[in-house]
Structure formats: C-alpha cells, structure tokens
Amino acid sequence: MNPLRIAIVGLGKIARDQHVPAIVATEGAVLTAVASRNASLAGVPHVATLEDLLRAGPPVDAVALCTPPQVRRAQAAMALAAGKHVMLEKPPGATVGEVKPLLTAAAAAGRTLFATWHSRFAPAVEPARRLLDGRRVTAVRISWKEDVRVWHPGQAWIWQPGGLGVFDPGINALSILTRILPQPLFVTSADLAFPANRDAPIAASLSLSDAKGLPIDAELDFRQTGPQSWDIHLDTDGGPVTLSSGGARLTTGAEQLVDAPEDEYAGLYRRFVALVAAGESDVDLAPLQLVADAFMLGRRRTVEPFEDAT
Ligand code: NAP
Numbered sequence: 430m431n432p433l434r435i436a437i438v439g440l441g442k443i444a445r446d447q448h449v450p451a452i453v454a455t456e457g458a459v460l461t462a463v464a465s466r467n468a469s470l471a472g473v474p475h476v477a478t479l480e481d482l483l484r485a486g487p488p489v490d491a492v493a494l495c496t497p498p499q500v501r502r503a504q505a506a507m508a509l510a511a512g513k514h515v516m517l518e519k520p521p522g523a524t525v526g527e528v529k530p531l532l533t534a535a536a537a538a539g540r541t542l543f544a545t546w547h548s549r550f551a552p553a554v555e556p557a558r559r560l561l562d563g564r565r566v567t568a569v570r571i572s573w574k575e576d577v578r579v580w581h582p583g584q585a586w587i588w589q590p591g592g593l594g595v596f597d598p599g600i601n602a603l604s605i606l607t608r609i610l611p612q613p614l615f616v617t618s619a620d621l622a623f624p625a626n627r628d629a630p631i632a633a634s635l636s637l638s639d640a641k642g643l644p645i646d647a648e649l650d651f652r653q654t655g656p657q658s659w660d661i662h663l664d665t666d667g668g669p670v671t672l673s674s675g676g677a678r679l680t681t682g683a684e685q686l687v688d689a690p691e692d693e694y695a696g697l698y699r700r701f702v703a704l705v706a707a708g709e710s711d712v713d714l715a716p717l718q719l720v721a722d723a724f725m726l727g728r729r730r731t732v733e734p735f736e737d738a739t
Contacts, residue, residue: 523591551676594629
C-alpha cells in the first residue's frame with residue numbers, strides 16, 4: 430500500500446516537538462508538506478496556508494491540524510471537503526457542538542476523522558485501564574499542575590475564548606480518566622480562577638462523579654513553579670493506584686508496574702494510519718464535554734492579572 434502522504438498545518442510547538450519526528454518514524458506515513466504562515470522545515474515543501482495547500486500544494490492524502498482549537502473546525506471542514514483525511518490535535522474543537530458536523534462530513538466523504546487524545550497513548554494508560562478493570566475504585570484525586578510560562582510561552586490563543594486556559598493541559602488528565610474508568614463521568618462543581626486580564630482560567634478545582642457517587646477531585650493549575658505534577662491517584666479495593674508523569678508511570682502501593690519513556694505521538698500516527706486503512710473515524714468527545722460542563726457550572730473568581738514574561 431502507498432504511504433499516507435501527510436501535511437502538517439500550523440508548524441508550532443507541538444508540530445515541531447512531536448508531529449514531525451512521529452510522522453518520520455511511522456511506517457506507512459510520509460511528511461509531504463507543511464502549511465504554516467510563519468514557519469517552514471528544511472527539505473519539506475512549504476505553503477503558507479491550508480487553502481494554498483489544497484489549491485496548489487503537493488498532493489497529500491491527509492492533514493494533521495496542529496493549529497489552535499479556535500481555527501481548527503473551519504480547517505477540518507475545508508480539508509474534508511477537499512477529500513483529505515483529518516487528524517485533529519487535542520482538544521478536537523473550541524466547542525463540543527462543532528465536532529459532530531465534521532464527523533458527518535467525514536462519513537459522507539468516506540474519509541477518516543481522528544480526534545486525538547495524545548495522553549491516552551502514554552505507556553501506562555492501557556495497563557492502568559486493565560488493572561482497574563478488576564477493581565472497585567472508591568476515590569480519585571487528580572493533580573495537574575504546570576508552569577504555563579515554561580510550557581506555553583507567548584501563546585496568546587490559550588488565553589482567548591476557546592483556548593481553554595488551564596484546561597488545555599487539564600483536558601489531558603480528563604482524557605486519561607475517561608479512558609481508564611469505563612463508566613460515564615460528570616462534573617458536580619467547579620471553581621475557575623480567571624486572571625483579571627485574560628479570558629480563560631489559570632486554575633480550576635473540579636469535583637466530578639459517576640452514577641454511584643464516586644468522588645473525583647481535580648486540581649488544575651498553570652501557576653506551578655518547581656516540581657510539576659501530572660498525576661492521577663486512585664483508591665481501590667485492592668489498594669492505591671497512581672498514574673503519574675502524565676501517564677508514563679504506574680504504581681500500586683510500593684510496586685512500580687510501568688515506568689517507560691513517553692512515545693505518545695508514535696502511537697497516534699500508527700493509529701491514524703490504521704484508521705485510514707480501515708476506513709474508520711475515531712472521535713470521542715467525553716473529555717471536551719467535561720470541560721464544557723465545568724465552564725457551564727463553574728463559579729468564576731477573578732485573580733491577579735497574568736503577565737507572560739516572554
Ligand atoms: P503553537 O505553538 O501556538 O502553534 C500553533 C501554530 O498554529 C502556530 O505556530 C501558527 O503557525 C499556527 N496558528 C496560530 N494561530 C493561527 C490562526 N489563527 N490561524 C491559523 N494558524 C494559526 O501551539 P501548540 O502548543 O503547538 O498547540 C497547538 C495545539 O496542539 C493546541 O490545541 C494544543 O492544545 C495542542 N498540544 C500542544 C502541546 C504542547 O505541549 N504545546 C501538547 C499537546 C497538544 P503559523 O503562524 O506559522 O501559521
């Protein structure tokens with residue numbers, strides 16, 4: 430079979446750090462073009478925009494949309510209309526409702542729409558899901574705290590409506606949680622801290638639950654300096670389980686079950702190639718729905734203005 434010819438759209442931080450090396454390393458995929466207004470890659474054909482790519486760029490089978498969420502729906506619709514398979518970076522949209530029409534368009538066009546959740550491809554996530562399958566979970570505590578100045582320097586879009594603020598990383602925790610627990614979850618309360626000069630939260634405290642009243646607490650914070658935390662602690666009838674380092678490590682009590690280097694994007698591209706070959710799409714909106722519900726239910730507090738040092 431011919432390799433899947435992929436164009437990256439939006440050559441920013443995640444495209445450079447992860448998509449480029451992952452495509453290059455994936456059997457059955459080839460990086461054919463980059464569409465980015467202000468960036469290019471040596472040795473890879475370049476156009477400025479998706480429109481240019483579709484009109485006059487090198488032929489491609491698929492696009493990987495690595496742009497901010499606020500512009501992705503229109504780009505995905507355009508690419509699907511042009512007969513391209515589409516990979517969406519997370520979150521799949523700036524709203525929940527805008528994604529379904531894309532899935533309908535993909536089905537009508539016979540193309541693949543893959544709404545990625547990269548954290549679900551962290552090495553300890555599937556082992557955690559299998560481990561928990563045989564246990565009763567009695568409480569969950571999430572701590573997802575990072576320094577926005579380190580991880581998102583100068584990214585204005587993250588603070589704009591639809592940019593999600595601290596939920597941009599926080600949704601990764603929710604994507605893991607909704608994978609390792611089989612039952613539907615919902616938000617029961619949310620406290621959102623908005624900097625006085627920004628349109629998205631810098632911190633959030635969430636409570637979630639399930640139909641049986643499972644207590645789930647999540648602390649998300651963009652103001653973390655020093656050690657960063659991307660951890661999910663679960664109390665179970667078989668003892669404590671901790672998924673840490675963003676899903677790279679799994680421990681039960683004192684025993685370390687998984688401690689592996691992260692390789693999430695290789696997994697994403699293997700899945701994309703397989704989905705295209707099978708003629709299928711993969712779109713799970715559960716994590717985005719939880720974030721939308723947190724915004725809907727959330728009590729908003731105004732906190733001190735945030736100044737990006739960069
Ligand atoms: P980024 O560094 O700001 O890169 C996004 C790129 O998209 C920009 O470099 C820009 O390239 C293009 N772009 C920006 N605004 C645009 C607009 N209005 N219209 C068209 N193109 C635009 O952001 P990022 O960190 O890579 O994040 C992109 C997405 O990946 C986000 O949804 C984020 O949640 C997700 N993600 C990020 C990370 C991370 O660690 N940073 C990790 C996982 C997932 P040009 O100006 O050259 O067009």
